[in-house]
Amino acid sequence: MSPETSRREAGFPLSAYLICLQGIVGRELLRFLHQRERFVAALVRPLVWLFIFAAGFRQVLGVSIIPPYTVYVLYEVYITPGLLAMIQLFNGMQSSMSMVYDRETGSMRTLLVSPLPRWFLLSSKLWAGTLVSVVQAYAFLAIAWFWGIEPPLWGYLAVLPALFLSGLMLGALGMLLSSLVRQLENFAGVMNFLIFPMFFASSALYPLWRVRESSPLLYRICELNPFTYAVELIRFALYLRVEPVALAVVFGCTVLFMVGAVLAYDPARGFLARQQHDAGGHP
């Protein structure tokens, strides 16, 4: 067989890639529909913050007029973009946890032994997880509307690409983490050491100028936290504005985390290969 023939045989038409993407997205949505409790849990968490935390802190935490807001806003309005990003953060981590579980139970192998390129399979899985998180975010926005959170009507549309981009970034981060974690039990530690610090050390709950007043060090940490930029990207998009720094950081981090995840899942080069080499673990 000539090398040219080999190359032709190895290649897949574009339609095969689309079918594969459709299949992976379809499976993720089916799993999501079958796990209704996951949907409810994903909504309850931010709603508790909105209904209880925000109501309690409304009088304590004053929010001055800062972009993108042009008038004084209630505290619950301020934290809504942070809660949208929170949904995506938890969804990204949950997806990665399910990847660790799938790796342990073996169903991840059916994905990894498929003939299409691994980077494409992982990217498709990432898109599928992000789509689920966007559905959850819109469900939250719909409920929040009844609570008086009413961004401009076009904001609901403008926030869509921001939600996709931030969802991709957080999903890619989760995917990268899933490659570092050898066993599911270890993932709880990662969740505690990553999710909560990421969420609290950001602009999700309080504006950064307030953080700077109380702790310059925490302010620096918040500035270095990519989650801060995801929150700001969503916040500005929801009010029909683009925050270029947030857009650049979120885009850059998405690419960085995704490249890291693809390399980590490469059997020859990645962390998984090292783990197997060290301990004979399963991919």
Add this chain to the structure above:
Amino acid sequence: MAIEEVAYAYGRRQALDRVSFTIPPGRFAVLLGLNGAGKSTLFQLITRLFATRQGTIRIFGHDVLREAGAALRRLGVVFQARTLDLDLTVRQNLAYHAALHGIGRSAAKMRAAEVLARVDLAGRVSERARNLSGGQMRRLEIARALLHQPRLILLDEPTVGLDIAARADILAHVRDLVANDGVAVLWATHLVDEIAQDDQVLVLHQGRLLADGRLDALLASTGAGDAETAFRRLIERPGAVP
């Protein structure tokens, strides 16, 4: 499939030591070895879950590392651990697998009907995978492995945990594929009673291939009267490759 001088180590532990063998099309090959012999490691290397660091693995002429797509599309795999999505139905599990191979919806539907009929699961298409028995789940995994019409099927201890009837049933289904479709099969097991007279027997022990040949040749070379005795004699003198 041609495996040449493949070696693999987990840290200092050598899992495979310069293993070489070939499986021609239409052959039922049994990879026989105790637990920890290196069978699963070899499967991980063939399916590119692990990267081959030493030696080469070719599937119908395609190097698994360098031409992974071309090699993997000819390969059907049934792993030792269950890999079905238990929340999805039989049909949805197959549709997902078809999509992973870039097979369109209508073609996937037709092929699913064919393979399910072959493994006697045609009446269970709408059933959730978790409602199937152990034997039925295995048959579904075999159907899934056949869906993209591979020319080589790898099965890693597929009868583990099944009762006698289900074991015989699975084995018969796979032998039927070899006889009627000319598919090559690599069947990893530690159960000697799964070997038939015409099978190519590969004995793997502590990462080394101790024997490669038909059962009668194995019996003749060890002077044993049955497969179990031949296997025991081989592994008691590791290093003696007939």
